[in-house]
Amino acid sequence: xxxAVPWKTALVTGASSGLGRGLATWLAKRGVKxxxxxxxxxxxxxxxxEAGVVPLxxxxxxGDKTFAAVxxxxxxxxxxxxxxxNAGVGEETRxxxxxWGSIKQMIDVNVTGxxxxxxxxxxxxxxxxxxxxxxxxxxxxLLPLPANSAYCxxxxxxxxxxxxxxxxxxxHGLVVTSIHPGFVKSELTxxxxxxxxxxxxxxxxxxxxxxxxxxRREAVFSFPWQLSGAIGFANAMPRPLLAAVxxxxx
Numbered sequence: 001x002x003x004a005v006p007w008k009t010a011l012v013t014g015a016s017s018g019l020g021r022g023l024a025t026w027l028a029k030r031g032v033k034x035x036x037x038x039x040x041x042x043x044x045x046x047x048x049x050e051a052g053v054v055p056l057x058x059x060x061x062x063g064d065k066t067f068a069a070v071x072x073x074x075x076x077x078x079x080x081x082x083x084x085x086n087a088g089v090g091e092e093t094r095x096x097x098x099x100w101g102s103i104k105q106m107i108d109v110n111v112t113g114x115x116x117x118x119x120x121x122x123x124x125x126x127x128x129x130x131x132x133x134x135x136x137x138x139x140x141x142l143l144p145l146p147a148n149s150a151y152c153x154x155x156x157x158x159x160x161x162x163x164x165x166x167x168x169x170x171x172h173g174l175v176v177t178s179i180h181p182g183f184v185k186s187e188l189t190x191x192x193x194x195x196x197x198x199x200x201x202x203x204x205x206x207x208x209x210x211x212x213x214x215x216r217r218e219a220v221f222s223f224p225w226q227l228s229g230a231i232g233f234a235n236a237m238p239r240p241l242l243a244a245v246x247x248x249x250x
Contacts, residue, residue: 004030005215007081007132011035011073013060013117014087015053016043019136019184022207023084025051035073035080038087060087060113061105070120082214083121084134085114085158090151103150110154115161122169129173134214135162139182139222143231155180166219179210180222199224 010027014020015036021043024036028051036053037060038044044055056073060066074080089109091102118133125131140148141155159178166176182199184206201224213221222228 005032007032009033009035009077009080010082010084011037011056011070011080011117011121012084012086013037013058013113014136015047016040018203019181019207019210020084020086021047022203023086023210024053026207026211027082028053032082033077035077060085060117061108063108063112063116066113066116067120070117071123074121074124079124079128080121080131082132082134083118084136085117086134086136087113087117088136088138088155090148092147093150094147106150106154110151111157114158118161118165122174125174126169126172131173132175132177132214132217133162133165133169134177134179135159137162137178137180139180139227139231142180142222143234163220175217177214177218178220179213180220180228181206181210182224182227199227 005027007027010032012020012024012027012034015024016038020036020038024034024047028034034051034053035056036044036047037056037058039057039059041055041057044053044057047053048055056069058066058069070083087109089106091099091106093099093103114135118135121131121133125133135158137159138151138155140152141157141159143152145152159180162176162178169176182201184201185203206223209223210221
């Protein structure tokens with residue numbers, strides 16, 4: 001028997017695959033009415049058949065449309081209890097092979113899309129004085145990494161936005177959770193070189209950890225602890241030493 005959850009309705013973006021699909025399924029199995037949002041409708045419809053979610057075609061890279069869509073959904077469904085801004089994209093940014101298009105896409109999806117998703121739900125939650133806002137950042141948002149300047153920056157934005165937002169909305173009854181996963185098997189990590197992802201987690205394992213963190217209403221959840229601890233240690237190093245170490249990581 002699955003443990004009871006405190007949410008009746010939830011929106012999960014980036015639900016076509018990976019962590020988003022896993023989180024949507026995890027919530028639906030626990031009786032939550034899940035609105036599973038993503039660009040690829042056929043994958044969302046297969047998820048609806050498997051888990052009973054409500055498919056919602058949405059391209060979060062358009063911030064204005066995303067804000068409007070989430071605001072309307074919040075009003076139409078009687079109020080979203082949980083919103084998980086999970087949609088994200090990533091690509092290396094090497095200076096000699098710089099692709100502005102890929103950088104812009106990361107900003108549009110990871111920054112604008114995530115922010116618009118969360119902001120679309122905030123007014124209604126504030127009025128109801130309840131709600132849980134979640135953003136999927138990354139351990140990469142906590143440490144500068146070579147060849148990943150744009151990705152690290154976009155995930156760092158998500159973390160800072162959530163941590164600052166928490167100060168404003170927590171006194172009004174809202175919960176804000178910033179999640180920082182390490183390497184998880186997904187479409188995003190499938191293109192990485194074998195052996196370049198320490199402590200790689202199965203999607204189901206990562207989803208269970210995240211779900212339990214949400215039930216605990218954690219403010220910040222970083223995992224796995226081995227990689228999170230290593231990043232904490234790295235950030236405590238003198239900057240010149242850290243830079244010298246990271247320059248060797250390619």
